Amino acid sequence: MTIRHVAIYLRISRDKKEGIDTLSNHRDILIDFCRSSQWTYERYEEIVSGGGSELENRPELYRLLNDIDLFDGILVFELSRLSRNGLVSQQIKQVCIDYDKKVITPYQIYDLANNHNDRLLYDFGSVIASQEHALIGKRSKTNKKIMAKSGLHVSGSVPFGYIRNPHTKKLEIHQEQAEIVKLIFQLHAKGYGSFSIRNILNERGYRTAKGGYFELPTIKRIIRNPAYKGTNVFNDRRKVKERDKFIYKIVETIQVPNAWDPIIPPEEWEKANEDRKKRAEHAETTREKAANKTGVTLLKDLLYCGVCGKKMTIRKDKGSKYMLKRCEYLLPSGEKCPNRGVRLKYVEEDVVEHIKQYKDEIISILYSLKLDEWSGTEKDYNNHLEQIEKEIRRIRIEEENLLNLAIKGLFSEEQILTKRQELLNTLHTFTTQKEAIIDELTNLKKLDTKERLQTAVEGIHELEIVLENDMSEEANRSMKRIIHKIYYKRVIPEDLLKKSTRNKERKLYPFTLNIHYK
16 A cells, blocks of 8 residues: 555653653654655644553544544654553554554554564564553652652642752742741631631732632642641552542652751641641531531532532531532632532432433434434445545546646647546546445444434433432442533522521522533
């Protein structure tokens, strides 16, 4: 197969902190290589680690492989730029074999579909890249642990109140920000909670390092952070699988006291955190409890604020009723988000009713589709379409050449007209075939839609069975298979807020839901 049109894939790694210059250099080299080879090209570029185990985390590579039938091959600076993960390398290899596409570097062309030796060379290069990635990761982690034990700040963002000296790798006090940190601890010592501290800072015009308003998590994070007493903490995390989900778990913690100058004296920091724990224990017995400590609810991890978009909190009140709390975040203007909470039961009932209506709509759509069974395969049609497009391009070139021959006077006018009519007739035939194949591919997409809708109906049916048995944890899992996010909104007018919480109109003020299905 002659190479005419290629996909240039460019990747630089965040892990190695490669600069944009690297991407630019690789781009220039590959574009020059295409020009010297007289190839046309399209570019796919991303900044992402090559060691990821899922193609979905590599959006440009994923897009390229979906477009693979448009190209004669994939051009990369070196094999390791495609992937440093063995699984992803093999997925790329299989796609190239299935579609008969080459992997190309400026030094080697790998004909994976037709040449056994090229497949072996590709596999060997992929293994080397994967091993190199693993060794780099181990060396990097070992170096970080050694540096952390020496009291150097080597990972994570720089805590507010400090700057990181690029030469010594030590934290140094940022005087202006440090005064805000001291104020936070002073207010905490006087008995102010995180809500009150946040409001006081914002009202006085204090801002975060990025110039934003202080949020609740920021206040809590500052009070808990041992960096402010001069202690360097490094957490060695490892990726593990729990409950069918990969998470990063701390396997070792390195703590080095007196690593840099403290903003808060150690004894004051310890006292503040002892008070924080006591307040938390007191709140555990007297205040509403977080839902994650009282059991899994139907809508756990699905509810988001319809005003600011942040995740909303479910808690259990003293009467053992689950409540959707008012949004605790700030708007970009610095004002408190006006989204009010409500008893969770009402939201759950409304969501279930929405899902029933959604199921009826899907069944109606499925009935209206009435598709015949599709006999071909998407790959067959795409391969046929590719061949037809190549023939159409060839005819266009012949037509241009015919014009040149006419200008040079090598053929008579009658010969030119006859030949041109033959080309136009052939072009018309291929164009008609192309339109027919595109129509078939459209039907295939409709079939895919039908299958997705059928899957959604099955998922809703499964949820209905679970709900009959009142299994909250299993119901929550079933709900997450159907729904991506639920945006909840209940903004009560100011005049109503001035009335008692027992006021019927205020108490029954409605909420709206915007459900995003998968």
